[in-house]
Every structure is written in structure tokens, then in C-alpha cells.
Amino acid sequence: MAVRTRFAPSPTGFLQVGGARTALFSWLYARKHGGRFVLRIEDTDLERSTQESVNAILEGMTWLGLEYDEGPFYQTHRFERYNEVIGLLMDKGLAYRCNCSKERLETLREAQMARKEKPRYDGHCRDQHVSPEEDHVIRFRTPLDGEVVIDDEIRGRVVVDNAELDDLVIRRTDGSPTYNLTVVVDDHDMEISHVIRGDDHLNNAPRQVHMMEALGWQVPTYAHVPMILGDDGARLSKRHGAVSVMQYMRDGYLPEALLNYLVRLGWSHGDQELFSIDDMIQLFELDAVNRSPSSFNTEKLRWLNQQYIRDTDSKRIAHLLSSHLGDRGIDPAQGPDVVAVVEAQRERASTLEELADISLFYYRDFEGFDEKAAKKAFKGDADQALEAALRRLEALADWGRETIHETIAATVSELGVGFGKVAQPVRLALTGRMASPGLFDVLAGLGRDESARRLRMAAELVEKGEVPVA
Ligand code: GLU
Numbered sequence: 001m002a003v004r005t006r007f008a009p010s011p012t013g014f015l016q017v018g019g020a021r022t023a024l025f026s027w028l029y030a031r032k033h034g035g036r037f038v039l040r041i042e043d044t045d046l047e048r049s050t051q052e053s054v055n056a057i058l059e060g061m062t063w064l065g066l067e068y069d070e071g072p073f074y075q076t077h078r079f080e081r082y083n084e085v086i087g088l089l090m091d092k093g094l095a096y097r098c099n100c101s102k103e104r105l106e107t108l109r110e111a112q113m114a115r116k117e118k119p120r121y122d123g124h125c126r127d128q129h130v131s132p133e134e135d136h137v138i139r140f141r142t143p144l145d146g147e148v149v150i151d152d153e154i155r156g157r158v159v160v161d162n163a164e165l166d167d168l169v170i171r172r173t174d175g176s177p178t179y180n181l182t183v184v185v186d187d188h189d190m191e192i193s194h195v196i197r198g199d200d201h202l203n204n205a206p207r208q209v210h211m212m213e214a215l216g217w218q219v220p221t222y223a224h225v226p227m228i229l230g231d232d233g234a235r236l237s238k239r240h241g242a243v244s245v246m247q248y249m250r251d252g253y254l255p256e257a258l259l260n261y262l263v264r265l266g267w268s269h270g271d272q273e274l275f276s277i278d279d280m281i282q283l284f285e286l287d288a289v290n291r292s293p294s295s296f297n298t299e300k301l302r303w304l305n306q307q308y309i310r311d312t313d314s315k316r317i318a319h320l321l322s323s324h325l326g327d328r329g330i331d332p333a334q335g336p337d338v339v340a341v342v343e344a345q346r347e348r349a350s351t352l353e354e355l356a357d358i359s360l361f362y363y364r365d366f367e368g369f370d371e372k373a374a375k376k377a378f379k380g381d382a383d384q385a386l387e388a389a390l391r392r393l394e395a396l397a398d399w400g401r402e403t404i405h406e407t408i409a410a411t412v413s414e415l416g417v418g419f420g421k422v423a424q425p426v427r428l429a430l431t432g433r434m435a436s437p438g439l440f441d442v443l444a445g446l447g448r449d450e451s452a453r454r455l456r457m458a459a460e461l462v463e464k465g466e467v468p469v470a
Pocket of ligand 1: 008009010042183196197198201
């Protein structure tokens with residue numbers, strides 16, 4: 001059977017990391033087996049579903065590169081088909097009308113709770129032949145005895161007694177179909193071979209299998225992925241910080257780093273940590289997915305992101321960095337080549353946001369000098385060291401890393417001081433702080449005119465004893 005997987009989000013919010021991981025596993029499985037990946041929008045909850053959320057989900061998937069081969073299919077466009085299947089179940093006597101009032105169901109529920117029983121419908125209308133003229137819901141006739149077995153690719157064998165399931169509502173009083181019915185119809189019509197989804201749906205699987213079997217349809221293979229916990233052991237939620245995939249983009253994560261992180265969240269291959277997309281496709285196996293929940297660990301994500309910032313093509317990082325600089329009101333075209341900045345700075349940042357922050361000095365004046373650094377580097381004869389360096393640098397014909405190095409060395413020997421006595425004030429004058437890329441890289445990157453301007457300004461401030469600090 002051809003492999004066909006699907007991602008079936010309800011559009012009631014952003015694409016979150018849990019959903020993104022489920023989508024990734026489904027996508028990988030399809031890619032690995034030369035299959036197709038279908039996107040289905042489960043928008044039957046009209047009150048909570050929004051087009052805005054659909055757009056946000058599509059945006060998240062596009063950013064991550066989880067391209068779908070078919071869809072998006074919208075469930076709200078398929079009501080006719082769902083009603084047709086409900087009609088089929090009615091005709092076969094596999095479903096029935098129920099007109100139990102809210103009050104009756106509530107009393108039933110309370111009595112069951114008082115007896116410490118699981119609340120469930122008691123089948124009161126099974127043989128009542130409720131007239132279609134009356135207000136009614138339609139319920140599926142669940143087999144009363146026997147059991148249902150699901151050989152879940154992740155969970156293993158799951159056996160549920162039919163006696164534990166009740167006759168679930170498949171059509172509401174207003175005529176709208178319910179989730180379990182629409183999923184069954186869609187998974188069948190879309191010829192889904194593998195249902196890979198969050199394990200919050202594990203308890204729906206036996207009901208869905210019953211309906212598939214009643215309709216004589218092929219039951220797909222199920223794989224229920226355990227949930228993701230926050231670092232405090234509670235289910236991952238907004239409380240734990242960013243959960244929306246696009247927030248990670250804004251925070252300066254690379255999509256490939258987030259995918260790498262997500263694939264390792266509950267799945268492993270030996271002790272390998274770094275997976276390219278091709279590696280993932282080749283190595284991913286459902287039966288190697290952990291059965292227990294995994295914990296989200298931001299530090300590990302940051303570490304991975306750092307690896308990707310370091311190892312990804314500089315031009316691509318420069319392109320991404322430019323947009324983060326743009327967010328800070330900077331036009332990178334009015335400053336040093338962003339690729340050179342990336343190459344000088346990439347080891348020192350875990351996110352593109354951090355990279356933008358520590359690279360700001362290349363593109364605009366800083367507010368003031370780091371106070372501690374200024375106390376140390378701008379004392380004594382620092383103004384003379386700055387002026388000596390300035391004189392030599394201004395006269396330099398060929399502005400390159402090597403010639404700059406020689407010039408600083410010549411300044412050091414001219415003054416007869418240690419290297420730090422020149423390098424430290426120069427570095428501080430140019431960057432405003434002591435932590436920066438190598439001094440020669442900074443000078444090369446800033447260019448002669450801008451370096452000279454900053455050195456001159458700092459020399460004057462030091463001489464006047466008016467160094468502003470921030
Ligand atoms: N729409 C459901 C959800 O977003 C998923 C249903 C399914 O995968 O079967 O939780």
C-alpha cells in the first residue's frame with residue numbers, strides 16, 4: 001500500500017512546537033517511503049476556527065519547509081460527504097437517532113459519578129426509533145462486547161474493551177458532524193495509510209477503528225506520539241515561553257535548527273545530535289520514537305542553533321542577519337559587508353537576535369562606553385595610544401587585515417608599551433566594549449574612515465576626561 005500521511009491541525013491558534021513535531025514526523029515518514037503528505041484543516045469548530053490561524057499554520061509550515069503534496073483540504077467544504085456517510089451508517093442500522101434531553105443526560109451522568117462509574121451514554125435511544133422530525137443527534141452503535149485492538153507503531157499493542165466505549169454522537173442537533181466522524185471519513189477518502197498524531201487522540205482511535213470497520217473500510221496504521229512537557233514537568237504551554245513556531249523565527253532561530261531539535265525530541269539514532277534534513281529522512285523510524293513524554297529544553301535548542309549559525313553558509317546567515325538588523329532600524333547596505341560581519345562574529349552568538357545585538361556597533365554609534373572597560377582601558381596615556389594608532393592607520397595605503405596588524409604592531413613598538421596598552425583602548429573606542437571579534441577584524445570591517453572617526457572621537461573624549469558610559 002502506498003504510504004500516505006497527513007497533518008490535520010484544528011485552526012484555533014498558531015502552529016505550536018508540538019504540532020510542528022507531529023507534522024515533521026508525518027512528513028519525514030512520507031518522504032522516507034516515497035509517499036505523499038496531505039494537509040487537512042479540521043475547521044468544523046466554527047466558533048474557534050479562524051482564517052487567521054489557518055494562515056499562521058501555513059506560514060509556520062512554509063518557514064520550516066514542511067511542504068505538503070496535497071491540500072490544504074478544509075473539512076467545512078466536505079459537509080455533504082460527511083452527511084452522505086452518516087446516511088450510509090443509518091441505512092445499515094449502524095447509527096441511530098437519539099433525542100435524550102440535556103437534563104436526562106445530566107442526571108445520568110451525576111448518578112454514574114455518584115457510583116464512581118465512568119460517565120457514559122446508556123444506549124437509551126438505541127431501539128426507540130426516534131422520528132427525524134424531532135430534535136435529535138445521531139449516535140454510532142458501538143459493539144456492546146468484544147474488544148478493539150490497535151497495533152500502534154509507537155505505543156505497541158493497545159487493547160480496549162468495547163464495554164468501556166459508549167455510543168458516540170456523530171452528528172449534532174444542528175446537523176453538523178463531529179470530529180470522530182469527519183476524521184474517519186477523511187482518513188478513508190484521502191487514502192491515509194499512516195495516522196501519525198499526538199497521543200491526546202489515542203482514546204479516539206478505538207472509536208474510529210469501529211466506524212472504519214463498520215463501513216468496511218481499511219483501517220490505517222496508527223502511531224501516537226507522546227506529548228511534550230515543559231522543564232517543570234507540566235504539559236508544554238505558553239507559560240513556558242515561546243511555543244509558536246514563528247516566535248522562534250522572530251527570536252532568531254534557524255528553521256533547520258528547530259527541525260533538528262524537534263526530531264530529537266522523543267526520537268534518537270544512537271548518540272547522533274546533528275541531523276541534516278537528508279539524514280532525518282534516511283534515518284527516521286517510527287518504532288524508534290520514545291513511548292514516554294519528552295521535555296522541552298531551551299538550552300539544548302540554543303546549542304543546536306549555535307551549531308547551525310556556525311556551520312551554515314555565511315551568505316545565508318548574512319541574509320537572515322540583515323533582516324534582524326533591519327528590525328533595529330539599520331540598513332546594512334550603509335555599513336560593512338554583512339558576510340564579513342557574520343564571519344567575524346558567528347562563534348559568539350546562539351541566535352540571530354544575539355548576533356544582531358553584538359553586531360550593532362558595526363552599523364551605528366553606541367550610546368556610551370562600557371563603564372568597567374572604560375575605567376580600565378581609557379586611563380593614563382590612553383589618548384596618546386589612540387592618537388598614535390590613528391596617525392598610522394590613517395596613513396595606511398592598503399586597508400587589509402595584514403597591513404592593519406602590522407600598523408598596530410608598529411604603534412606598540414613606537415610607544416614602547418605592551419600590546420594591550422594600544423589594543424584595549426582601540427578596541428573600546430571602536431566597539432564600546434571589551435568583548436568583540438578580533439581587533440583586526442573589527443578595523444577591517446569598519447573601514448578606514450569609520451575607524452578613524454571613532455578613534456579621533458574617543459581620543460578627544462579621553463583627553464577631556466568626558467567619556468560617556470552606558
Ligand atoms: N485536529 C486534531 C487536532 O488538531 C487532530 C486530529 C487527528 O490528527 O486525528 O488535535
